[in-house]
Amino acid sequence: MRFLSFPSKILALTLVLMLVLLIVITSISVQRLNDSFATQQQLKQQVEQHFSQYQQLLHSQLQAWFDSFAELMQLPTQQGFSQFTEALQQRYDSFSLYLNIEALWFFAPDQAEPVFATGALPAVLAEMVIQTRQQQRPVTRSYCVEHCSTLVSLPLSDRDGQVGVLIASQTLADIVVAMGQALRSEIMIVATDGQDTRILSATSRAPVAAFSKLNGTIGLFNTDQSPFYIYSLPLTEQQGQQYALLLLEDLSAYQRANQQFRWQLIGMASLCFLLFAWLTYWLTRRLTGRLLKVSRVLPLLAEHQFKAFRAALPVKSPLLVDEVDRLSEVSQTLSFQLEQLQHDVLTQTRELENMAMFDLLTGLANRNMLQFQLKKRLAALTPTGHFLGLFFLDLDQFKRVNDIRGHEQGDQLLIEAAQRLRAVLQKTDLACRFGGDEFVVVTEAADLQQLEQLAARLVVVFRQPMHLQGEEYQLNVSVGISSSRDASLKPDDLVRQADLAMYQAKARGGGCWHFYSQQMFDAFQDRLALEQDLKLALSLQQFDLHLQPKIRLADRKLVGLEALLRWQSPSRGLVPPDEFISVLEYAQLMIPVGYWVIEQGFSLMAGLRQAGLGDLQLAINLSPAQLTDPGLPVVLEQLLQKYQLNAADFEFELTESMLAKNLTETINSMQRLKAQGFALAIDDFGTGYSSLSYLRQLPVDTIKIDKSFVFGMLDNQADYDIITSTIAMVRKLGLQVVAEGVETQAQAKSLLQHQCDQGQGYLFARPIPAANLVQTLTENINQLQQWR
Numbered sequence: 001m002r003f004l005s006f007p008s009k010i011l012a013l014t015l016v017l018m019l020v021l022l023i024v025i026t027s028i029s030v031q032r033l034n035d036s037f038a039t040q041q042q043l044k045q046q047v048e049q050h051f052s053q054y055q056q057l058l059h060s061q062l063q064a065w066f067d068s069f070a071e072l073m074q075l076p077t078q079q080g081f082s083q084f085t086e087a088l089q090q091r092y093d094s095f096s097l098y099l100n101i102e103a104l105w106f107f108a109p110d111q112a113e114p115v116f117a118t119g120a121l122p123a124v125l126a127e128m129v130i131q132t133r134q135q136q137r138p139v140t141r142s143y144c145v146e147h148c149s150t151l152v153s154l155p156l157s158d159r160d161g162q163v164g165v166l167i168a169s170q171t172l173a174d175i176v177v178a179m180g181q182a183l184r185s186e187i188m189i190v191a192t193d194g195q196d197t198r199i200l201s202a203t204s205r206a207p208v209a210a211f212s213k214l215n216g217t218i219g220l221f222n223t224d225q226s227p228f229y230i231y232s233l234p235l236t237e238q239q240g241q242q243y244a245l246l247l248l249e250d251l252s253a254y255q256r257a258n259q260q261f262r263w264q265l266i267g268m269a270s271l272c273f274l275l276f277a278w279l280t281y282w283l284t285r286r287l288t289g290r291l292l293k294v295s296r297v298l299p300l301l302a303e304h305q306f307k308a309f310r311a312a313l314p315v316k317s318p319l320l321v322d323e324v325d326r327l328s329e330v331s332q333t334l335s336f337q338l339e340q341l342q343h344d345v346l347t348q349t350r351e352l353e354n355m356a357m358f359d360l361l362t363g364l365a366n367r368n369m370l371q372f373q374l375k376k377r378l379a380a381l382t383p384t385g386h387f388l389g390l391f392f393l394d395l396d397q398f399k400r401v402n403d404i405r406g407h408e409q410g411d412q413l414l415i416e417a418a419q420r421l422r423a424v425l426q427k428t429d430l431a432c433r434f435g436g437d438e439f440v441v442v443t444e445a446a447d448l449q450q451l452e453q454l455a456a457r458l459v460v461v462f463r464q465p466m467h468l469q470g471e472e473y474q475l476n477v478s479v480g481i482s483s484s485r486d487a488s489l490k491p492d493d494l495v496r497q498a499d500l501a502m503y504q505a506k507a508r509g510g511g512c513w514h515f516y517s518q519q520m521f522d523a524f525q526d527r528l529a530l531e532q533d534l535k536l537a538l539s540l541q542q543f544d545l546h547l548q549p550k551i552r553l554a555d556r557k558l559v560g561l562e563a564l565l566r567w568q569s570p571s572r573g574l575v576p577p578d579e580f581i582s583v584l585e586y587a588q589l590m591i592p593v594g595y596w597v598i599e600q601g602f603s604l605m606a607g608l609r610q611a612g613l614g615d616l617q618l619a620i621n622l623s624p625a626q627l628t629d630p631g632l633p634v635v636l637e638q639l640l641q642k643y644q645l646n647a648a649d650f651e652f653e654l655t656e657s658m659l660a661k662n663l664t665e666t667i668n669s670m671q672r673l674k675a676q677g678f679a680l681a682i683d684d685f686g687t688g689y690s691s692l693s694y695l696r697q698l699p700v701d702t703i704k705i706d707k708s709f710v711f712g713m714l715d716n717q718a719d720y721d722i723i724t725s726t727i728a729m730v731r732k733l734g735l736q737v738v739a740e741g742v743e744t745q746a747q748a749k750s751l752l753q754h755q756c757d758q759g760q761g762y763l764f765a766r767p768i769p770a771a772n773l774v775q776t777l778t779e780n781i782n783q784l785q786q787w788r
Contacts, residue, residue, distance in 0.1 A: 010280065017279075021272045025265060050182055051233060051245060054175040055150060059140050062152045062168050065099055070156050081108055081164045084156070085116045088166075092118060095168075102149055103169040109162040119169070124238075128153045129165045136163065142236045144243040147200045148172045148189050172235075173201045176245075186228070186248035193241045200243070227255065290314040290324040294331065306339040359433040361411055362418035370432040370440055374491035377442065381487040389451040391441040392480040392498035393458065396510035398437040401473060403663065410437075412468050413475065420461050424454075440495065448483060448515075455479050455513035463511065476511030478502050483515075530583050533569060538593060543567055545600050546767035549777075549787065550619070550738065550760045553752040556787045558777070560617035560651070562760065563601045564767050565593070590623035597621075599639060601650070604770055606643040611774045615785075619651040619681065627654065627669045633676060647677030651702065655683050667697060674699040681738070686722060695733055703730045707741020707761070714746055727754050 069091075070076070075084050085106055088095075095101045103119035107129050114121065124143055132139045132153040139153045153167045172189060180187045180203035188202035233245040293314050300309035313328045357369040365373070377388055395417060402410035414437065421431045421439060430442040441458070445451045462477035480502025482494050497516040505514040537543060543565060550560040567575045584590045601620050608614060626632060640647060652673060654666075670680055681702035686709055695703075705726055712719040723739070730737050739751050742761035751759055764787055768776045780788050 014276070017272055017276045021269065024268060024272075028261075028265065028268070048233060050179045051175065054178055055140070058150060058170055058175070059138065059152050062099065062101075062170070063138055063154055065095075066154050066156075066166055066168070075156060075158055077159050079159050080162075081106070081115070081156075081158060084164075088116055099168075100170055100174060101168050102171055105167040107165040107167075109164055122151075124151070125153075125167055128167060132165045133163055142172070142243070143169070144189075144191060144200065144236060144238060144241075148235060148243055150175075172245075176201050176203055179247075183247065188246050188248070189235070189243065190246055191241050191243050227252065287324060291327075294324065294327060298331075301335060301338060304339075304342060306335045309335050362415055362433050364418050364421070364439070365430060365432040367432070367434060370430070370434070370442070370495075371491055373430050373442060374494065377444070378484075378487055378489055378491060378494070381485050383485055385485065386444045386446055387448065387451065387483045387485055388494070389443050389445050389454075389481060389483045390494050390498045391443070391451075391455060391458065391513075392434070392482075392495065392502040393439040393441065394478050394502055394506065395437040395462075396476040396478055396506070398475055401475070402437075409468065413466055413473060416466050416468070417462070417475075421458075424457050424461050434495075440498070445483075451481055451483055452513070452515075455481055459511060459513060478505040478510045479513035480505055481513060481515045527583060530580060533572070534567075534580055534584060534589060537567060537569065538589060538596070542569060543593065543596065545597065545604065545770040547604070547618075547770060547773050548760050548767045549765045550617075550758050551764045551787050553748060553756055553759050558616065558781050558785050558787050559758060560619060561773075562619040562653070563597060563604075563621070565597055565621075566767075585623060585625070588625070591626050591629055594623055594626040595635060598636070600770070602639045602643045602645060604773070605645055605649055607774065609645075611778075613774070613777060614649075617649055617651055617679065619653050621653045621655075621683065624666075628665055632669075633672050636673075636676060636678070648679065651679035651681050653681045653683040653704065654700075656685055663697075667699070670699050684740075686726060695730075695735075700735060702736045702738055704738040704740055705756075707739075710739050710741040710747060710751075710761070711743075713750065714744075723751075724754050727751075727756050731755060 069087075070084065073084050073087050075081070078084070088104060088106060092101075092104060095104065104116065105114040105118070105121065105125055106116040107113075108115045112126060112129070114125075122143055122145075124141060128139050128141060128151060132155050136155050138155070141151045143149050143151050149169045149171050151167055151169050153165050156164045156166055158164070176187045176189060186203050189200045191198045191200055228248045231247040231249065233247070235243040235245055237243070293312070297309050297312040300306075300312070310332050313332060314324060316325045316328065357365060357372070359366045374390075381388055395413075398410065398413065401413065414433070417437075417439065418431070418433065421441065425431055425441060425443070428444070432440040432442070434440045441454075443451070443454060445454070458479055459477060462475065466473040466475060480498040480500065482497035482501060484494060501514045501516040505512050508514065544567075546564045546566050547561040548564060549558055550562060551557070552559050565577055565581075567577075567580055569575055581590075584593055598620055601618050605614075605616075605618050608616060636647075639645075654670070674680060679701045680699060681704055682698070682700055683704045684706040685703050686706050703726070705723055709719045709723050713723050714720070727737050736757045737755075738758040738760065739747075739756050740760055742748050742751065742759040742763045744763060748759055748763060765776075765780065782788065
């Protein structure tokens, strides 16, 4: 079925009614105008016809009378006009009385002056006499002075054929009266010179007086009684004045007819408006009724009564489809979709509830469940009741396994860890996966000893190796413990305390537990204060560089320097690097501090070159974050160009622990530096995670043996064996070996015997402040650049 919208219906109805109204009103108005125009034209024609008829009647009457009089006087048989003239004089009074003649003039043949005259001779008579003699027929003319008259000239001939002219004058007042009676209107004759208008004769005094006040306005004017319209019929023009016959039509009846016509139009428009209103109401009532029906049943959707909603929808229109029908169709389709959606939502809600509260990988509770349970259990605590204990567990060395073996293997280890937790805990305990390789256990205990016993069981169960796909993994666990009987304690505070305790357990080497204490919180606060002081130190340039010489053991020649960062705090004094380096890394300040060290080192090398010591190599330590910074190669290239140095003048030292975090990314970053020409070294070798197996993959030039092995090499056989085997292995790989912490001649001699290339330590020199570097080096080396 065809769709017809409600606005289209209203528009179509409006257009039809407007068209009908326009046609009806236009037709009536045109008919009215035609009738008015016809009436005006008819009245004007009647005026002209009556005036013409009356004039002809008078002319015919005069012509007939004078022709009869001439026959009676036997003028055609007489010679001359003397007898006829005498007869006119004798009977003039009768003519004036019965024929209403104002004046008579008789002109003998070939004479310009009348032989008989009853009044003054108008100038127009001479023209009429000549015209009558020439044309030999009657001539008529209107003549006006104080009043208007009609002049009729008749040619009369005697026996000899001589023609005399008789001119008679009759007033037009009788015609005015007769026309006024015949047309039932007011008629007047006026004279105007363009400025002033004079009334010569009129049928009534009332309109004449009003017309005089208007100074002869031609058109519509009003009197006290009625409005009039003036029709003008020109008569003649004499001596600069125009004379006209005016018809004053009374417009009272016309105005009444116009008023009646206006009321008819108003009635017709009102009828059309009422019809339009009724039709609009009829259309909108049905539409609004159906819309209200839809609105009344819409709440059923919110109540999930879908079948009842579909049954209550309006029935579709049989002829034309409108908006309500479309709305019903869409609502019905929507109800089906909502019904299906509700079914899907109910199904998935149950799944999402599990997902929101449980970890998908391990099946343990997640952080949401932890927060929910902690709030509930903390609210139930009493000062004399059980302790609420929280264990924060972190798997030691898990990240290394995850990076080396991949996330799939790591996930399997996490699943195994979750199973071990379930095996240790009771049903009333809550085990959660906090994130990554971190787990949280919530339990209740009568005393702290029970919490310690549970922590011991957790550590023991994780000390057992994990077997996965034929491989064995040893992942110990570090446990931080917090406890409370305070119901006002916030869940996040209890978790934070256990987290701090867990880091203390990791600091002790992992594979153990540690209880939270106030001293730990104070240490954390001190760490925060230290972090703020370090940020201030960076902005105020409170850091400084100290340089430790690197000596070639074979000939004691100075071959290089290692840049060491120092912090001279105004409030703390000289802070050892071991106290603030870890804080810089935690606060993510190592990158800006590292770039400061690099630029200071480049500037220092430029100064050494100017002092004639340009054949030395400067070693700079790189943090893990700085090594993987994408902007590092760009900055280094800019500094080389700025100070006009060679990349081979610098060596970047990387700690062995960096290799275990992300070996692939570390190797890629090292290769980028190597491609620029920089030398690379592994610092503190032997303290990491057995990274000797990865030396073949690393693009390094130097291995630096940690000073902890050098200190005990002469007293501890294990340290001695580690050093000698490391030197032998590294040299087979074609790399140089540097020993740190050389303090005695015996140590230096032993290292040289086992072919260690370089050494650095207090035996040669303590770290030298950058400001005194050139002077100190000059004082302690000879001409061959050997260290004294």
